[in-house]
Structure formats: structure tokens, C-alpha cells
Amino acid sequence: MLVEKNVSLQPWNSFGIAARAQTVVRVHGVADVQAMLADPELAAAPKFVLGGGSNVILTGDVKPVVLKMEIKGLRLLEETPRAWIVQAGAGETWHGCVTWTLAQGFAGLENLALIPGTVGAAPVQNLGAYGVELQERFESLDAVDLATGRTFTLDAAQCGFGYRDSVFRHAAPPNARTTGGLPRGMGLAGRAAITHVRLRLPRPWKPELGYLDLERRRAETGVEHPGAQQIFDWVCAIRRAKLPDPAVLGNAGSFFKNPTVSPDQCADIIARDPGIVHYPMPDGNVKLAAGWLIDACGWRGKSIGKAGVYEKQALVLVNRGRCGDSVTGGEVMTLAKAIQSSVYERFGIRLEPEPVVV
Incomplete structure (x- = not known):
């Protein structure tokens, strides 16, 4: 069990938010977790499990013991x-x-x-x-x-x-x-x-091609029966075109969940905004594209402090800070709450964030 003190978490969260952990336990196996729990001081403290940090917003220094999961295989x-x-x-x-x-x-x-x-x-x-x-x-x-x-x-x-x-x-x-x-x-x-x-x-494998972007790729390329590697390549190309690389521009991927509404609610929104992107669900409800809702409220490319909305995909919030002057978790959440208010005021829909806020 490797225990480290006063550790920077900036390299361990994809948003690039500057924060520190009082204590980090590097976990390479079950025995490391059990050894940590056998230590009276560490066992008594609250715990925070950290993987790649791609779905986390740090709003300050982390006081719980951080378990950095590094188990391979x-x-x-x-x-x-x-x-x-x-x-x-x-x-x-x-x-x-x-x-x-x-x-x-x-x-x-x-x-x-x-x-x-x-x-x-x-x-x-x-x-x-x-x-x-x-x-x-x-x-x-x-x-x-x-x-x-x-x-x-x-x-x-x-x-x-x-x-x-x-x-x-x-x-x-x-x-x-x-x-x-x-x-x-x-x-x-x-x-x-x-x-x-x-x-x-x-087994046997069947391709999943029901998503609009994949259907477009199939039509563009003329590949009627793509294999798994072809779909993998298409998905990578689509994601790279839409989403920023966290190593270049800090972000946590899609920031809000796509909301689901009843067919009547969807029909009401379509009557006012015919262009809304929506997908019927197996249970009869309708999933709305959160990125479209945010874009319709005029947030694409806008910023609050050093937190911004990505120009190519309004569903993604990004770190516009520079090295040594990173966005804060507070700025990110201020922007997120402003977006939520805008969407609720226009559409009556409450967006729910995807990342865990710490």
C-alpha cells in the first residue's frame, strides 16, 4: 500500500481543475484496500474512489482519503x-x-x-x-x-x-x-x-447501427454491412469531430443527461420548436437531446469566467483557463446552473448533470 500526502489532483481530473488531496492511497489490488482499512486513522476517515477523473468536478481540495484505483489486467x-x-x-x-x-x-x-x-x-x-x-x-x-x-x-x-x-x-x-x-x-x-x-x-455478433450519426456514416461510405472494426473507426471519428480532447482542452465529456419526457410533453415542445432533436424510447417516453436544448438557449460558445460551452457541441463544458490559471469547480458549476435555469425557463425541463460534484 502506497500512501501519499498533499497530492495535486489536477493531472487526475480531465477538466484540469486545480485541487489537492490531503491523502491518496494508490490501489493496485484488493490487498491495498484491505491494508488501508486495517490502518485505524485511514479506516476512520471518509473515502473517495477516483478512477480516471473523467466524470468528476472538484469544487475544492478533497478531505476524504482518495483511493486512486490502478488495478490492471x-x-x-x-x-x-x-x-x-x-x-x-x-x-x-x-x-x-x-x-x-x-x-x-x-x-x-x-x-x-x-x-x-x-x-x-x-x-x-x-x-x-x-x-x-x-x-x-x-x-x-x-x-x-x-x-x-x-x-x-x-x-x-x-x-x-x-x-x-x-x-x-x-x-x-x-x-x-x-x-x-x-x-x-x-x-x-x-x-x-x-x-x-x-x-x-x-456471439454471434450483430452490429448496432440505430444511431443517426452511424446511419449517416453508412450512407456516406456506402458500406452496407460494416464489421466491428469499421464501426469502431466510425465512432472514434465522430467523437473526435464533436468532442474536445481532454489533453488539449479540459472537459468532462457530456455534462448533462439527455432528459426524457412523455409523448404529450414532447408534442407540446415540438409545437413550439419543430426542430428539436428527439428519440422515441422502448417504454413509450421520448428522449430529448440536451445539447440541442442548450444550443437553442444560445449558450454555445459562451463563457462564465474560465468555464465555457464548447463551440462544436453545446453539451460539453470546457476549461478556458491557461496553464497556472485553471478554471475552478465553482466557475464550472455556476455556468452549469445558469444553463439549467435557461433551459427550464424556456422548455420547462430540468437538466441533470452527469459528473459527480465533489
Whole structure:
């Protein structure tokens, strides 16, 4: 177990916000988490699990003990006629995992290419893109209970996946009943450190091309039956054209969730704004494009302090500060709240941020 004091977190959050952690524990395996919990001082302190920092907004220095998840490893666990079961360490980069699976001939993650962050963070927000969500490719995960040090395993149902949601984003009620020492049902925020994730990649493979941008690529290229590598290449090209590279322009990717409304609500908005981008959902509701709503309110390219709205995609907030004069988390959240107010005043819709605010 490696413990560091007074550590800069600026290199460890994709927005590039300057903040420091009082204590960082570098986690390379389950034993490191358990050793940390065996230390009376560290065990008693609140914990904050940090992966790639791509979905985090730091509003100040971090007082809880930061668990920097750096567990590596990619391997095929099982091959059946219906699926490949792949296991990845929580500290592997998500895009690296996607690239590795394709290189091994295991298709199924190509629509989720180039998403920043680590494998361990993927189940927390049930990451998704271009018509595919993690829950559709998920088998199970291993984690450590940060209260007891015990390891446990959850399947997809136990993770409580929803749109950019899971049990890891909800705190357990104060008097929640427990099973095996863990809160029952929704509520593992701050309680678990994910160590390994297992993915179920389907056999036979079928392309997922229902997303508009992918349909456009297919029409432009004339490739009627693209393979997994072709879809991977298309997704990477689309994302690079729309989204800034965090290494060049700090950001946390899509800042707001796409809201869902009833068909009647959607019809009412269409009557006033016929151009609104919307997608019918299997449950009968309609998903609206949050980026379109923000753009319609005139926020594209605007800034508050050193926090700005990206010129090419209004759904992305960016760091317009310079080296040594970075945006603050407070500026980012001030801009986010101003955008939320504008969208609510015009459309009656409350946008919900995707990143975790610390």
C-alpha cells in the first residue's frame, strides 16, 4: 500500500481543475484496500474512489482519503457458443479495454469506443453511447466493502442499472436493512471500491447501427454491412469531430443527461420548436437531446469566467483557463446552473448533470 500526502489532483481530473488531496492511497489490488482499512486513522476517515477523473468536478481540495484505483489486467475468462466473458481490472482505461477486445476478435464494445475514464468507473454511471449501454454488455463485478474490507460480487440486476445510473450513485438510507453487511437495494455510494469488471460480449455478433450519426456514416461510405472494426473507426471519428480532447482542452465529456419526457410533453415542445432533436424510447417516453436544448438557449460558445460551452457541441463544458490559471469547480458549476435555469425557463425541463460534484 502506497500512501501519499498533499497530492495535486489536477493531472487526475480531465477538466484540469486545480485541487489537492490531503491523502491518496494508490490501489493496485484488493490487498491495498484491505491494508488501508486495517490502518485505524485511514479506516476512520471518509473515502473517495477516483478512477480516471473523467466524470468528476472538484469544487475544492478533497478531505476524504482518495483511493486512486490502478488495478490492471485484461483477460478472457470463458468462451461459450453464446458469448465471450472478459475480465478487466478497474484501473484499465475504458478505451484501452475496447481496443484490446477488438484486437482479440471479441466484438461488442465498438459503439463505446473513445469514452474517457477507467473500467472501474464504467458501471458507476452505466456508460453508454451510439445506441449501446454498458448494462447490455455487463456480466458482473467484484468490489471491496469500504466499511468491512470484505469482497463481494454483483450481477447486472444487483447493480440497479438505469440511464447513467446505478446503485453506486445512491447513498443508502440511514436505517437501511442489510444483506451480508451491505445495504439492501439501492445505495452503495461511498461504500464500495470496484476492483474488477466482467463483460459479456455476444456471439454471434450483430452490429448496432440505430444511431443517426452511424446511419449517416453508412450512407456516406456506402458500406452496407460494416464489421466491428469499421464501426469502431466510425465512432472514434465522430467523437473526435464533436468532442474536445481532454489533453488539449479540459472537459468532462457530456455534462448533462439527455432528459426524457412523455409523448404529450414532447408534442407540446415540438409545437413550439419543430426542430428539436428527439428519440422515441422502448417504454413509450421520448428522449430529448440536451445539447440541442442548450444550443437553442444560445449558450454555445459562451463563457462564465474560465468555464465555457464548447463551440462544436453545446453539451460539453470546457476549461478556458491557461496553464497556472485553471478554471475552478465553482466557475464550472455556476455556468452549469445558469444553463439549467435557461433551459427550464424556456422548455420547462430540468437538466441533470452527469459528473459527480465533489
